Amino acid sequence: MSQGLLDAQNGRTADDNNGSGAGLSRRSFLKYGATLGVAAGGGLLIGFGIPALAQGDGAARRSVVGGDGNESPQGGVFEPNAFVQIDPAGKVTLIIPKVEMGQGVYTSIPMLIAEELEVPLDSVTVDHAPPNAKLFSDPLLGGQLTGGSTSIRYAWEPMRRAGATARVVLIAAAAQQWQVDPATCHARQGQVFHDASGRHAAYGDLVDAAARLPVPQTVTLKDPKDFTLIGKRTKRLDSPEKVDGTATFGLDVRLPGMVYAAIVNCPVFGGTLASVDDTHAKQIPGVLQVVKVDNAVAVIGAHTWAAKRGAAALAIKWNEGAGANLTMQQIVGDLANAAQRDGAVARKDGDVQQAFGSAKTRVDAVYQQPFLAHATMEPINCTVHVRADACDIWVGTQVPTRAIDAGVTVTGLKPEQITLHNFLLGGGFGRRLEVDAITQALKVGKQVGTPVKVFWTREEDIQHDMYRPYYYDRISAGLDANGKPVAWQHRIVGSSVIARFAPPAFKNGVDPDAVEVSADLPYDLPNQLIDYVREEPRTVPTAFWRGVGPTRGTFVVESFVDELAASAKTDPVIYRRNLLGKSPRALNVLDVATRAANWGPPLPKGQGRGVSVMHAFGSFFSMVADVSVDDGEVRVNRVVCAVDCGMVVNPETIEAQIEGGIIFGITAALYGEITIDRGRVQQTNFTDYRILRIDQSPQIEVHIVKSAEAPGGIGEPGTAALAPALANAIYAATGKRLRQLPVGRQLQTTA
Template sequence: MSQGLLDAQNGASRATDGSRITRRTFLKFGVTVGVATGGGLLLGFSLPAASQGGTAALRKTVIGGDGNETAQSGVFAPNAFIQIDTAGKVTLVIPKVEMGQGVYTSIPMLIAEELEVPLDSVTIDHAPPDEKLFMDPLLGGQLTGGSTSIRYAWEPMRRAGATARVLLIGAAAQQWQVDPASCHAENGQVIHAASNRNVAYGQLVGAAAKLPVPKDVPLKKPADFKLIGTPAKRLDSPEKVDGTAVFGLDVRLPGMVYAAIANCPVFGGTLASVDDTNAKKIPGVRQVVKIDNAVAVIGDHTWAAKRGVMALDIKWNEGEGANLSMKQIVADLAEASQHNGAVARKEGDVANAFSNAKTRIDAVYQQPFLAHATMEPINCTVHVQPGSCEIWVGTQVPTRAVDAGVKVTGLPAEKIVVHNYLLGGGFGRRLETDAITQALKVGKQLGVPVKVVWTREEDIQHDMYRPYYYDAISAGLDANGKPVAWQHRIVGSSIMARFAPPAFKNGLDPDAVEVAADLPYDLPNQLVDYVRQEPHAVPTAFWRGVGPTRGTFVVESFIDELAAQAKVDPVKYRRDLLGKSPRALNVLDVATNAANWGKTTAPKGQGRGVSVMHAFGSFFSMVADVTVDQGEVTVNRIVCAVDCGMVVNPNTIEAQVQGGIIFGITAALYSEITIEEGRVQQNNFTDYRMLRIDQAPEIEVHIVKSAEAPGGIGEPGTSALAPAVANAIYAATGKRLRHLPVGAQLKTA
């Protein structure tokens, strides 16, 4: 998910007169405070959409989503992000899910900084599904995506910690009968240096909860940060290393059975009939369950269920989808590109600028369907009973999991309990609830807990795919090779129209045009539009970076084409166009200087490419060094400069950029989902290739110091990668590759 959804959800728009999308960068939060009957201080903040203007209620509740929940008497958990008990233990209920991006460390750092507690003293808990209380205003829901976690949490989480600290200091000052200004907090206690007294937080929570909540508590100045901006070890690493971390796939319940799935191989097809005679003869197979477009075999263990699926004799109603092919999909996209689209940006007189241009360059770029291929296979455990429904799953959208339960079971939302877990990779795949819905349909027929696990083959062949995009782009150059006209048409599926219908307005998908409609370059005459073309029954969904990943590949590859046409070094060409974007220019300079751009000559068969990107509130530049040998591309080195504003945990930034780059290399060189006769042709990592560990390049990450508000970091590394690699291949071979994956195209070029 990208910035496009953020803009749309916030009611932002882009006018056809060329005005820029306006982004809300400041959020206001109300603070609530309460005291647990067990003696703990409970502090939380309410998002504007959730605030009712009343007082906090106290009740017995259950916190946790990992299956090991504990009842806490009097805890106001639904509206509390911080709990401090009488022992001084700080519990943080995280409104985001942890899928490897490090939010279970970075968000606690924000709290701990202002609360003045050691990071390792904070206990982490999953937030339960509650759209009102845990909504991210940037996304308009309780979602984890769009690289928004720190952007969302930056001020309110710090303010929550600061408010708690002020209350605790006030309670201590009242107890000592001194001026609160003469006290300070440090290491989980309040200290009065003048009298050499100190008291632990746990001894103050009762008194602190009775004090009036202060408004507009000042936050620390960056110069006073002790924790924010310093490298911190991941709080979730020890349990992931020793194997005690619990993912959705690890769920074990008393009386649980296991289900393996056979989905209809054709998009849009349904089940006609199934002969399960042989399947039921397999030891451990209990039952065969039919649903609309799939068959599930229920077994005592996964192996029995899987063997049972292999023994089924299934007949499918393939329908019209059986005729679908890549040739048809691409032809439809090409035909759609001949039509005018919804305008995303219009500046100047493009037609006149083209007519007066010295040179015109036209290009078509194509990017394939992509699967998510998360390392943790798709799985969901459910227990559906007449009056209740429980779901155990790792999901990026816990409230939508509740919605799925309501839709399938007919039960009210309060009867649906979702236990959320650590995610073994998300990348947008777990923003979807199709697998949850399927598990519920199976579980509804059983009445006992059932874990549904997709094989890798089912996962790849029945994913919800990154759309196939078709971009027609043109530029007019003056006598000096500088662009004076720019026209860019994006053609493809609209994820927004399905996922967030209010965001799809007047035929424009804000995610699809991300980056393309908001370039960092100074271009006087621009026209960017979007044509929606759905690929028949092929389901499409967000994939790491989505719009910016698509847009950056096209824009940065085409900028390189213009530089080549003008016979100007591609870095100099970019620098000359970035005068109005100092942060973009700066990261370009940092990356190219670190890579020693232009100071050495590459040997034959090697090349160097560059890219610049502004997306997710961050600025990136990458320099890629590659070797091309008999059509096989090796990425030797990536140098990346990152300006993501204020840094919370530099370790997380470096890790996320490294991971995003490796993810991006895989997609740029190898990844492609193709369809023939309505069927996905790839089925496992044998033909949906992954970058191997010995192929991982040397990666340098240079973090630019910045005083700006934090930007996103989870997706930009992937988004900025492909054009740098493609441009490096051009430098090595002289072949301009406009169709991803470049590895496959290079062999046929």
């Protein structure tokens, strides 16, 4: 993003709160601020934004920016998180605060702008937003980051309003030049037309005049029935460059004079470096230097092969510390003991204990879910060039502002002395929400002096990830004489990622991510108690993993609902339907999925069909999985998914995201498991941390339910809804109830 683009912005406000510091309401979220100014080199610049969450109280904050970055009497905008620039050639550039990691936002967000701006999608280009929390903060997440399936949810109305505002002003500029009523003009394909006189003008010819006009405080958005782009199948704009290999990821960075650093991390969590003998490493041709950091050694090479060979030749001694004897038995034992304690209450309705006392039947279960690695296709890497007065970071990250913060912490430089070059991500899944590898690369770079690409091998990547927490759930239900739940109690025990990642959101002892789904079920449950016990796994680092809380919660809840249906001797679909009367959208997706899957007729011996329902990320999902089980081996034959994600921007993106999420979810449910022995991760590569192969991928059907509701999230729910449908299908095929993931290992254990 050019400095001229930042410097050009001045502002007007459109704020319901009038700077009062009121909490962020849905109405204030949907409001926008807009500003017009002359962009560097001429042209029309539209800045727009959403009130961001103020740290601590969730209030909207106001920022006033002048041409030099200081306060200006010309006005201000609500902390903008995107900008549209139209240059004199008519080129539309979207500066987008969300990173592209395969989810399609570099197509779907431009579609929102292009629809209201009335320009062809292929005339819109996208640039990464620079790190700037004030300008580009996502109010749903409280910062400039990509995650939580929020990209379209937060962009839906403000991005469209920005496009509509630009269109209105361009029409006004043309009408002023032609001395006609703007109402007699219209825009189409990047031009303004006045049919009565036959005149027309391209946007590029109007931008300078438009930049001098006042900004309308309100604009009318298109009626959905008039959409020509939103809702239509649209090929992704970034596909050609990914197919022909011209797309640039962090691992593709090449710089003059760049060297390469192979990392060897301490194998034990929490351990540090004691000493290293690099005699043999330095004798390898191409090895330039050996660098020590707190818990790792980096071998600097003229090329990757030299660096890797040098790393393999090191003789290292580690201070393994307190984690040296850590085992899975200790971790699970800690969780089981913690599950005996009362937790922080996330939800309490009715009188649960009285309801249990009057229940006809009681069902109790314990569910466990393992540590999981992210295993992104692009392993961890970061290129840095640290100098005395400046620092450059080349990386693919979901958290650009936190990357800058890491630079400040390690180098001691000021934020304005650090430049971040962000790239496409070869998979994120939450791993690139973390800056541990960026911090490490900066520490290495301080000792090297030239541009250095720090890379982790696949083994380092899997064995030194930040893992999806191990969760231990105790869940109980009391059923009446008809098998309907009258009491429901669910205790969630595990690490709190939120407490580390976003401490202000960890309130009253409850991690809102850990209890998501579990504390907000679509089912009619009159008496329920959901609580949370925080239990950290000693030295094992934990982090968000695709689907976060809903992935964990949906597996437990939907597997347990199947148990209740079996206890009541009722078909699982009928049982759910009887509990969904107060959630028509959830009931609808259940009906759509089960009809499409032909639920009901019996399957051949050794085959089973399972179902799940989920409301998460603002979307409603139902999945039906068909499986075959043979001698402990599970094959997923077919998955049918129905989704109500509100208004649809691009059906192709939705289908692709759900298909990818399902495959990701199958991989985790069947095989995903990180185990610890003597403080070390036992898995090393895809040989023992299995990934679903192409020939194992099932037939997948995605049925998108038409909806007029605001868009919901789509990147993660596909993963979150899969595991319980799969586990329930295995029960239908074998009669074995599997309460622990991965189900593949559990089946073989109980075979």
